[in-house]
Amino acid sequence: MLNLFNDIKGKARVFGDDINTDQIIQGRYLTLLDYKAMAEHTFEIVRPDFVEIVEQGDIVVAARNFGSGSSREEAPMVLKQVGISCVIAESFARIFYRNAFNIGLPALIVPEITKHVSEGQELHVDLVQGTVLIDETNMELKGSCVPQRMLDLLTAGGAVAWFKQQIS
Amino acid sequence: MGYTLAEKILAAHTEDGKADAGDIIDAAVDFLMVHEVLGSRIIPVLEEMNFEKVWDPSRVLVVNDHWAPAPNAESALIHMKNREFVREQGIKHFGDVECGICHQVLAEQGLVVPGNLIIGSDSHSTTYGAFNAFSTGLAATDSALILATGRIWLRVPESLRFDVTGNLSRRVMSKDLILSIIKELGTDGANYQSMEFHGPTIDEMTVGSRMTICNMSVEAGAKSCIMPINKQVKDWLGERAREREWTAITPDDEAMYIDRITIDLSEDPIEPMVSLPHSPANGEAVSEIDSIEIDQAFIGSCTNGRFEDLKIAADIVRGKKIHRGVRLVVTPASRDTYLAALREGFIETLIEAGAIVTNSTCGACVGGHLGVLGPGEVCVSSSNRNFRGRMGHPDSLVYLASPATVAASALKGVITDPREV
Numbered sequence: 001m002l003n004l005f006n007d008i009k010g011k012a013r014v015f016g017d018d019i020n021t022d023q024i025i026q027g028r029y030l031t032l033l034d035y036k037a038m039a040e041h042t043f044e045i046v047r048p049d050f051v052e053i054v055e056q057g058d059i060v061v062a063a064r065n066f067g068s069g070s071s072r073e074e075a076p077m078v079l080k081q082v083g084i085s086c087v088i089a090e091s092f093a094r095i096f097y098r099n100a101f102n103i104g105l106p107a108l109i110v111p112e113i114t115k116h117v118s119e120g121q122e123l124h125v126d127l128v129q130g131t132v133l134i135d136e137t138n139m140e141l142k143g144s145c146v147p148q149r150m151l152d153l154l155t156a157g158g159a160v161a162w163f164k165q166q167i168s
Numbered sequence: 169m170g171y172t173l174a175e176k177i178l179a180a181h182t183e184d185g186k187a188d189a190g191d192i193i194d195a196a197v198d199f200l201m202v203h204e205v206l207g208s209r210i211i212p213v214l215e216e217m218n219f220e221k222v223w224d225p226s227r228v229l230v231v232n233d234h235w236a237p238a239p240n241a242e243s244a245l246i247h248m249k250n251r252e253f254v255r256e257q258g259i260k261h262f263g264d265v266e267c268g269i270c271h272q273v274l275a276e277q278g279l280v281v282p283g284n285l286i287i288g289s290d291s292h293s294t295t296y297g298a299f300n301a302f303s304t305g306l307a308a309t310d311s312a313l314i315l316a317t318g319r320i321w322l323r324v325p326e327s328l329r330f331d332v333t334g335n336l337s338r339r340v341m342s343k344d345l346i347l348s349i350i351k352e353l354g355t356d357g358a359n360y361q362s363m364e365f366h367g368p369t370i371d372e373m374t375v376g377s378r379m380t381i382c383n384m385s386v387e388a389g390a391k392s393c394i395m396p397i398n399k400q401v402k403d404w405l406g407e408r409a410r411e412r413e414w415t416a417i418t419p420d421d422e423a424m425y426i427d428r429i430t431i432d433l434s435e436d437p438i439e440p441m442v443s444l445p446h447s448p449a450n451g452e453a454v455s456e457i458d459s460i461e462i463d464q465a466f467i468g469s470c471t472n473g474r475f476e477d478l479k480i481a482a483d484i485v486r487g488k489k490i491h492r493g494v495r496l497v498v499t500p501a502s503r504d505t506y507l508a509a510l511r512e513g514f515i516e517t518l519i520e521a522g523a524i525v526t527n528s529t530c531g532a533c534v535g536g537h538l539g540v541l542g543p544g545e546v547c548v549s550s551s552n553r554n555f556r557g558r559m560g561h562p563d564s565l566v567y568l569a570s571p572a573t574v575a576a577s578a579l580k581g582v583i584t585d586p587r588e589v
């Protein structure tokens with residue numbers, strides 16, 4: 001089961017500080033019930049061409065306080081929907097961090113990552129060790145290991161699947 | 169060894185009575201608040217869970233408030249789903265589109281008392297800390313799990329203690345205090361932490377002013393924001409939660425805080441503040457900024473759409489006319505607030521000065537309806553978030569301020585110090 005999480009590969013899509021949930025998905029799209037339609041507007045304000053360039057497996061790399069603001073679970077949901085395999089940030093706002101694992105999207109905290117990673121670089125992520133290897137420079141960055149509780153949620157496939165396991 | 173307010177309240181909700189900062193606990197929730205996110209996101213999660221019955225239909229408040237009444241078919245459908253859920257599950261507390269903004273409605277209906285653990289499907293659920301409760305915002309999946317089980321896992325937060333003394337001077341409001349604190353902390357300065365407020369200034373504050381501070385704590389990343397009770401809270405509970413029993417919670421003297429911040433307003437007076445686009449942490453004293461022309465002035469939201477906010481706005485515009493070309497949109501936080509302001513004549517005063525008074529809704533705060541901004545438009549707003557695109561077009565600009573500053577700015581057409589009008 002673990003190898004699900006100890007070699008996530010993907011190209012980096014790099015963002016700055018304070019990307020709040022309104023920047024990930026604007027409040028005006030929250031009445032859309034279909035996540036696929038909603039995901040068409042992912043990062044629309046900060047990077048209008050994002051949904052055209054993003055590829056399956058890409059990794060969002062961000063600086064401080066990623067996902068602050070509204071508690072909307074739609075934020076990690078649209079990232080997952082467009083194919084993001086993992087989000088790495090220097091720090092996360094607490095609700096986003098929790099929501100990401102709840103829906104089965106891994107999130108990793110790596111200090112100063114945006115100093116070392118540039119757009120498009122291939123990354124290898126190990127959630128268990130909390131490490132990121134940058135292919136091109138062969139540099140390894142060490143972040144915080146993902147807490148066991150969060151790995152359990154991911155292993156189950158998100159909080160709902162985890163809940164079903166608990167009751168059965 | 170002593171405990172903070174957050175630790176004490178959370179400990180009382182665990183099976184073994186333990187909750188030390190950093191622990192992961194499994195807690196029994198007293199109350200859950202959900203709004204439109206129920207119809208749009210929680211119900212699909214519940215379906216996936218094969219959910220049948222709410223753990224306790226008397227401990228849930230459902231509110232249709234973000235788009236109220238529905239401005240389009242999408243939000244109308246979500247409201248229908250909420251109504252159906254309330255009917256089928258026999259939910260005891262329901263506020264439909266006429267009642268107002270969730271956080272104000274929950275407090276007005278006496279649904280929070282000291283010592284409670286309350287979760288809301290909305291980040292500003294920190295507001296209820298003004299009533300000596302631990303409350304925080306989570307999203308759809310966690311809300312669904314609570315609806316099914318009444319339980320939630322939480323990491324017990326470290327606490328950051330504030331002791332505030334001295335008076336806020338004329339036309340300086342608790343909004344100015346919290347904007348200046350967020351300026352110092354930054355948008356993640358209290359991330360994962362509980363803010364705890366003490367001191368004579370907080371003890372003397374109205375319920376509304378206290379709610380404003382707890383409401384905006386989340387803009388510094390806080391998980392909760394808790395205050396000891398005061399006379400005003402006691403009176404409020406006496407009126408609105410008469411039949412409920414509660415005990416006030418105080419922290420221990422030896423409680424461990426991650427940091428203690430002392431604010432003495434008599435030594436360092438706070439001026440009217442404004443947060444420049446696009447972050448609540450971009451605070452500046454209004455007196456220090458260049459002249460900024462506005463298109464819209466907004467008084468409303470769960471932060472500052474309450475009775476005292478409408479009162480100070482009415483006092484400022486009474487007998488005057490707002491600046492030509494400026495739209496002053498006033499959205500009372502709830503129907504009760506609206507009625508109280510109406511009886512006092514504030515609504516008439518505001519309309520006479522040129523304001524548009526809307527029904528109670530989140531409305532303009534979330535760029536939903538009743539005051540959405542166009543490209544390049546500038547708004548000074550009493551709400552809590554000035555993120556890019558929050559109130560409408562991505563190229564619009566939002567400045568956050570107190571309702572006094574918003575009202576003064578509406579009169580002058582530029583962002584104005586309320587002490588100057």
Ligand code: SF4
Binds near residue numbers: 234269270471
């Ligand atoms: S008024 Fe604004 S901040 Fe408050 S609950 Fe409504 S949308 Fe959220």
